[in-house]
Amino acid sequence: MARHLLPILALACSLAISPVSLAFPEELPGKLSQQEADIARAPDNEKIPLILAFLFENVHYMQDKSLAYCHQALAILARSPNPDQESQIMSYLATANMYLGKTELANTQVSRALAIADTDNNLANKVLAYKVAGRILASLSASREALKQYELAYDIAQDIDDIKSLAGLFRLMAYEHRDLSQYGKSLEYNLRAQQLYQQLGDNKQVAHQVANIGTIYRQIGDLETALDYLLQALSVMQDLDDPRALAILYNNTARVYQSIGDYEQALLMYHQSLKLKQTLGYRRGIVFTLLNLGETYRLSGEIPQALSHLRQALELAKEINHPVREGIAALHLGQIYREQGNFDQASQHFSTALTIFQEADIKRRIAEVELARGEMKKMQGKNAAAIPHLQRSIDISVKTRANDTRLNAYQQLSAVYELLGKFQLALEANKNYQSLQKKISSQKSLQHIDVLRVSYQLDQKQRQIESLTQKNKISALEISSQIAKRNTYLIALFFAFSLLVFIYYRISTRKQLAIERKALDEIRISKKRLKLALWGSGNELWDWNLNNHQVTRINHFSDINLPGEYPANDLSTLKDVVHPDDYDLLVLSLEQYLTSHLGFFEACYRLKHKKGGWMWVLDRGKAVEFDSQGNPTRLTGTLRDISELKSHEQALIKLNTELELRVDERTTALRDANQALQEKIKELEALQITLVEVEKIASLGRLVSGIAHEINTPLGITITAVSVLKELTENFNTRFNSKTLTRSQMQHFIRDLQNSCQLIENNVARSSSLIQTFKQASVDKDGETAKTFDLQTCIESAFTPFKTELKRSQHTYVITCPRAIEMYSYPDCLVQVMEILIHNSIFHGFENTNARKINIDLSAKADTVVIAYQDNGHGIRQENLKQLFEPFFTTKRYKSHTGLGLHIAYNQVNQRLGGSILYRSPSGHTGAGFTIRIPANVGQ
Numbered sequence: 001m002a003r004h005l006l007p008i009l010a011l012a013c014s015l016a017i018s019p020v021s022l023a024f025p026e027e028l029p030g031k032l033s034q035q036e037a038d039i040a041r042a043p044d045n046e047k048i049p050l051i052l053a054f055l056f057e058n059v060h061y062m063q064d065k066s067l068a069y070c071h072q073a074l075a076i077l078a079r080s081p082n083p084d085q086e087s088q089i090m091s092y093l094a095t096a097n098m099y100l101g102k103t104e105l106a107n108t109q110v111s112r113a114l115a116i117a118d119t120d121n122n123l124a125n126k127v128l129a130y131k132v133a134g135r136i137l138a139s140l141s142a143s144r145e146a147l148k149q150y151e152l153a154y155d156i157a158q159d160i161d162d163i164k165s166l167a168g169l170f171r172l173m174a175y176e177h178r179d180l181s182q183y184g185k186s187l188e189y190n191l192r193a194q195q196l197y198q199q200l201g202d203n204k205q206v207a208h209q210v211a212n213i214g215t216i217y218r219q220i221g222d223l224e225t226a227l228d229y230l231l232q233a234l235s236v237m238q239d240l241d242d243p244r245a246l247a248i249l250y251n252n253t254a255r256v257y258q259s260i261g262d263y264e265q266a267l268l269m270y271h272q273s274l275k276l277k278q279t280l281g282y283r284r285g286i287v288f289t290l291l292n293l294g295e296t297y298r299l300s301g302e303i304p305q306a307l308s309h310l311r312q313a314l315e316l317a318k319e320i321n322h323p324v325r326e327g328i329a330a331l332h333l334g335q336i337y338r339e340q341g342n343f344d345q346a347s348q349h350f351s352t353a354l355t356i357f358q359e360a361d362i363k364r365r366i367a368e369v370e371l372a373r374g375e376m377k378k379m380q381g382k383n384a385a386a387i388p389h390l391q392r393s394i395d396i397s398v399k400t401r402a403n404d405t406r407l408n409a410y411q412q413l414s415a416v417y418e419l420l421g422k423f424q425l426a427l428e429a430n431k432n433y434q435s436l437q438k439k440i441s442s443q444k445s446l447q448h449i450d451v452l453r454v455s456y457q458l459d460q461k462q463r464q465i466e467s468l469t470q471k472n473k474i475s476a477l478e479i480s481s482q483i484a485k486r487n488t489y490l491i492a493l494f495f496a497f498s499l500l501v502f503i504y505y506r507i508s509t510r511k512q513l514a515i516e517r518k519a520l521d522e523i524r525i526s527k528k529r530l531k532l533a534l535w536g537s538g539n540e541l542w543d544w545n546l547n548n549h550q551v552t553r554i555n556h557f558s559d560i561n562l563p564g565e566y567p568a569n570d571l572s573t574l575k576d577v578v579h580p581d582d583y584d585l586l587v588l589s590l591e592q593y594l595t596s597h598l599g600f601f602e603a604c605y606r607l608k609h610k611k612g613g614w615m616w617v618l619d620r621g622k623a624v625e626f627d628s629q630g631n632p633t634r635l636t637g638t639l640r641d642i643s644e645l646k647s648h649e650q651a652l653i654k655l656n657t658e659l660e661l662r663v664d665e666r667t668t669a670l671r672d673a674n675q676a677l678q679e680k681i682k683e684l685e686a687l688q689i690t691l692v693e694v695e696k697i698a699s700l701g702r703l704v705s706g707i708a709h710e711i712n713t714p715l716g717i718t719i720t721a722v723s724v725l726k727e728l729t730e731n732f733n734t735r736f737n738s739k740t741l742t743r744s745q746m747q748h749f750i751r752d753l754q755n756s757c758q759l760i761e762n763n764v765a766r767s768s769s770l771i772q773t774f775k776q777a778s779v780d781k782d783g784e785t786a787k788t789f790d791l792q793t794c795i796e797s798a799f800t801p802f803k804t805e806l807k808r809s810q811h812t813y814v815i816t817c818p819r820a821i822e823m824y825s826y827p828d829c830l831v832q833v834m835e836i837l838i839h840n841s842i843f844h845g846f847e848n849t850n851a852r853k854i855n856i857d858l859s860a861k862a863d864t865v866v867i868a869y870q871d872n873g874h875g876i877r878q879e880n881l882k883q884l885f886e887p888f889f890t891t892k893r894y895k896s897h898t899g900l901g902l903h904i905a906y907n908q909v910n911q912r913l914g915g916s917i918l919y920r921s922p923s924g925h926t927g928a929g930f931t932i933r934i935p936a937n938v939g940q
Contacts, residue, residue, distance in 0.1 A: 039069070044076045048085045055092040066096040087116040087125040091132045098136045099284075101323070106136050127153045127165050134172060141362075143176040150176070167196035167205070174212060181401075183216050190216070204245070207236055211249070218256055227256045247276035251289055258292070263300035270296060287317050287325045294332055306336055324365075327356030331369055338376045346376055367396035367405045375412055383416045390416065403440050410436060421670065423663035427656055434652065438645075540639040542621070547633055557639070560607045560615065579606035579614060586619075593623075594632060601637065604646075616646040714763035721763070725756040784826050786938050791821040791858055791865060798834035805842055813838075813854040821860050825938040829912045836901045837869050837930060845873025845928055860936060867932040868920070875926045876919070884919055914938055 039050045051069045059066040070093040077086050090113035097106040110132045117125035134149035150173050157165040170193035178186035194209035214229030230253040237245050254269035270293045277285040294310035297303070310333045317326035334349030350373050357365040374389035390413045397406035410433035417426035543552040549565050556562060563573040571587050578586060582605035593601035601621045606614040621637020732749045735741040795815055799806070806813070838854065846852040857868040876884065883889040885906040890899030909917040915934030922929055 036065075045080070047076060048073050048082070048089075052085065052088055052092075055089075059092050059095050060099070063096040063099045066092065070096065083116050083120040084122055084125065087113045087120065087122060088128060090116065091125070091128045094132050095135065098132075098139055100321070103136055103140060107133075110136065123156050123160050124162065124165075127157050127160075127162065130156070131165075131169065131172065134176075138172075138176060138179075141179075143179045147173060147176050163196050163200060167193045167200065170196065171205075171209065171212070174209075178216060178219065183220055187213060187216055204240060204242065207233055207240075208245075211252075215252065218259070223256055223260050227253070227260070230256060243276050243280060244282075247273050247280065247282065247285060250276070251285075251292065254296075255292065258296050258299065263296055266296050267293070267300070283316060283320050284322060284325075287313050287320070287322060287329075290316065291325065291328055291332065294329070298332070298336055303336060303340070307333070310336070323356045324360055324362065327353040327360070327362075327365060330356070331365070331372065334376075335372055338372065338379065341379075343376060343380055347373075350376070363396050364400045364402045364405070367393045367400065367402050367409075370396065371405055371409050371412070374409070374416075378412060378416055378419075383419045386416050387413065403436060407433060407436050407440065421666065423659060423666070427659060434649075542637055542639065544621075544635045545633070546635065557607070557615075557641070559610050561610065562607075577608045579608070582606055601635070604642065615641060616643045618642045718760050718763040721756045721759040725753065725760075728752050728756070784828050786824060786826055788822060788824050789827045791823050792817045794823075794827045794830055795834055795856060795858065795867070798831045798838060801835065802838055802842060809842070809846065809849075810851045811842065811846060811853070812851075813856065815856045815858065817858040819860075821858060821865060821936070823865060823936050825934065825936075826912055829908050830934075833905045833908050833913075833917075833932070834869075836905045840901060841871040841873055841928070845871050845875065847874065849873070863936050865934050865936050867934075868929070869932070870920075870922070870927060870929040872927040875922065876928050881919060885917075909934065 035050070035054050039047060039054065042050055051073045054069060055066055070089050073085070073089045074093075077089070090109050094106040094109035094113065097103075097109065110129055114126065114129040114133070117123075117129055130149045130153035134146040134153070137143075137146035137149060150169050154166065154169045154173075157169060170189045174186045174189035174193065177183075177189060190209045190212045194206055197205040197209065211229060211233045214226045214233070217223075217229070218226035230249065234246075234249055234253060237249055250269045250273035254266040254273065257263070257266035257269065270289055274286065274289045274293065277283075277289060290309045290313035294306045294313060297306035297309060310329050314326060314329035314333065317323070317329055330349040330353040334346045334353065337343070337346035337349065350369055354366065354369045354373075357363075357369060370389045370393035374386040374393060377383070377386035377389060390409050393409040394406055394413070397403070397409065410429050414426045414429035414433060417423070417429060540556050541554040543554075544550075544566070545552075546569055549567055549569055551562075551564055551566060553562060553564070561577060566573060571590065574586070575583055586603050586605050589603045590601060599622075601619075603619045604616065605619065606616055609615060618640045619637065620640075621635050623632035623634070624636050625632070625634035627633050728749060732741070732745075735745060792815055799813060805811075841852075841854055853872055855868075855870045857866075857870075859866045859868075880889075885902050886899075887903040888899040889903075906917055909915050909932055913934045915932060917930055917932045920929035920931045
């Protein structure tokens with residue numbers, strides 16, 4: 001394994017926790033209380049050093065207190081200026097604001113700190129300011145810009161021989177190279193930081209750096225090595241009794257257990273980490289561990305526990321104003337709800353996460369959300385709607401180099417196209433998936449080899465330094481011994497002197513031989529370790545010296561005869577072992593690389609077995625040494641057996657060919673089916689037109705029948721009254737002409753005449769009212785012009801005609817509107833609909849009762865306005881619901897009700913307002929309810 005290449009890292013004090021890029025938890029309460037008490041008691045002239053000591057230890061995890069102390073210090077410095085202290089305070093102030101997400105303010109403050117240090121020519125403060133500037137850039141994922149700031153700080157720290165700052169800068173550089181996937185560089189800087197911390201005697205930081213190496217192995221996929229480092233580090237940190245380090249170390253060790261599928265052990269360590277962080281009050285760290293717990297519970301199938309921890313993480317992230325963690329929690333919750341089939345909840349959480357990541361401009365996370373939304377659309381059966389989400393995820397992943405996300409997106413996109421029957425596009429997406437998978441595998445292999453190479457080179461350099469140190473010690477001892485002997489035995493006999501010199505020579509020779517023997521043993525062990533590492537990976541390592549044409553091979557393939565040298569760097573010696581079809585391409589690829597020597601040399605070709613068969617290999621190498629003209633003089637690389645991969649590739653090609661044939665067959669079948677479907681659709685459309693006409697005629701018949709029934713009664717009474725009036729008039733005229741009319745007869749005639757006129761007038765008015773009602777039942781689309789109005793004000797005006805009746809019967813109403821809703825529609829039409837509903841509630845639902853209530857909830861979703869109307873009256877019987885919106889249906893015809901109210905409301909909402917009205921059964925209480933949905937802009 002790779003850890004065997006780093007014997008220097010095997011020291012007990014050299015095992016560590018995870019990277020410091022995660023802020024440590026807060027200090028123990030007792031120590032903090034003592035620090036704060038000392039600051040509070042100190043006079044102003046002694047307060048600043050105490051505040052600086054507090055900030056040095058706690059600014060990375062106690063931002064609120066750090067900000068308060070920074071402002072307190074700046075107030076003191078305003079009265080008693082001190083550029084040295086002011087520059088340091090401004091750097092710590094910028095650091096605190098960086099952790100709180102206020103990067104613009106942090107940049108302004110660190111620029112101020114740098115300006116003060118530059119004016120005061122304080123090099124130590126300039127180092128601190130450049131480090132903080134680099135941290136701010138790193139928090140924005142600008143790793144290359146952060147490295148430039150660290151390099152500026154490194155130059156100054158090297159000039160002033162500040163070893164502690166140099167060690168810290170190496171550590172920070174290692175983090176940024178790791179984020180750039182430059183794991184070899186990251187490992188090199190971690191080891192350099194470790195060496196400096198060893199010089200300083202800081203065992204704790206030495207342990208941190210070794211754990212960072214474990215993190216590198218975790219990220220390149222060597223989980224066994226990573227776990228080995230972290231478990232040993234955990235043992236050491238328990239002895240050091242550092243709660244902060246233990247809290248994060250438990251968390252990072254649990255992540256490795258999670259990656260290898262040991263969820264039980266992962267959960268145990270996550271809970272131990274959470275307990276420590278809760279004790280320390282480290283809330284940012286608590287959010288991170290809660291997210292990890294939620295994800296682990298999800299992977300282990302314990303969904304209720306996963307939901308509980310993720311909800312806790314979401315609430316705490318909101319409380320401490322950490323939008324990124326809030327977005328991650330929302331994303332994980334959405335994924336769980338999606339798997340449960342709760343798509344509304346999932347969509348809501350995905351939208352929340354997407355908004356947060358877009359505001360924070362975290363593109364890698366945006367790609368993950370788009371992938372999750374695409375997967376949800378696929379699960380819903382909305383395959384066409386899934387494609388834009390998956391394509392956006394791929395586009396963003398390409399820009400951010402989020403290969404894992406892009407790989408999953410290609411896989412999902414291939415499946416979606418296949419479900420849609422677009423087999424050519426599915427095939428293309430699948431090819432992209434296979435290509436990217438191969439690329440990722442190759443990159444991980446190269447990264448692993450690069451880490452091994454750096455580890456081996458640094459290990460050899462360390463051994464050379466130790467050997468030279470040992471030789472220098474021996475030389476110093478020799479000189480000291482000679483001087484001592486010369487002074488002691490100056491007058492000794494020549495024989496005695498010669499004897500002593502002889503004895504000394506023998507002893508020195510034995511020591512020298514022992515040292516050389518030990519060095520040879522160590523070299524032999526190192527070579528063995530390298531061979532074991534190569535044997536474990538199954539790769540052959542080759543080293544080609546272009547000056548002497550020699551090729552050194554380690555862990556070479558036993559069943560293939562590869563040459564040990566290329567005379568004059570000519571590859572013709574490979575013709576006997578390389579397949580004839582591949583030889584020219586191999587030579588061309590190598591010549592092109594030797595000419596440009598950019599990137600890597602890579603070639604796939606077949607090698608001949610001793611038994612006569614062929615083996616596919618992937619040959620990758622790189623120039624590692626150059627001459628003064630920049631021409632490569634040495635190449636190193638690996639040979640990897642990819643025969644199995646090639647066989648899978650051939651199978652895939654065969655499958656693709658068969659798939660294309662199936663696509664053609666299905667296309668023909670679909671074309672025939674589509675033609676038959678088009679003919680069927682035409683038949684159905686003709687049938688639909690016929691049914692609509694029949695329904696129109698039936699509806700017109702019902703309407704005419706209803707109108708005739710309603711108007712027949714008042715017209716009949718009017719005709720009867722006219723007949724009676726005619727008869728009375730004829731009798732009166734006869735008596736008048738015959739002069740037999742008495743006073744009493746005259747009075748009776750006048751009274752009957754008045755009654756008949758009153759009866760005629762009432763029924764004619766009744767007929768006129770019915771006709772006006774009938775006219776309302778038809779929607780006049782040219783009668784009112786659309787305009788902009790406030791919805792709540794419009795609904796409020798509908799209650800105006802009923803204020804007296806509401807007050808008399810002690811009825812009340814409540815209109816709930818969370819925010820102002822502006823509409824462009826027909827307000828008079830909407831008021832008419834609401835008046836009909838209010839009239840029905842008062843005179844039907846609230847009949848013979850007092851103190852009833854009407855609730856109206858207003859809301860807007862996208863471009864639709866929703867009006868939820870509810871009263872607590874008598875309600876509507878179940879058997880009457882089917883006829884609720886039909887014309888002339890009423891249960892109070894004996895009270896002269898026409899039954900047109902809800903029919904008019906239905907027509908106005910559906911035809912004039914362009915929406916819908918539905919009866920909503922009450923839940924848990926009596927009464928009647930209606931839900932009206934209308935567009936906010938009738939023009940759209």
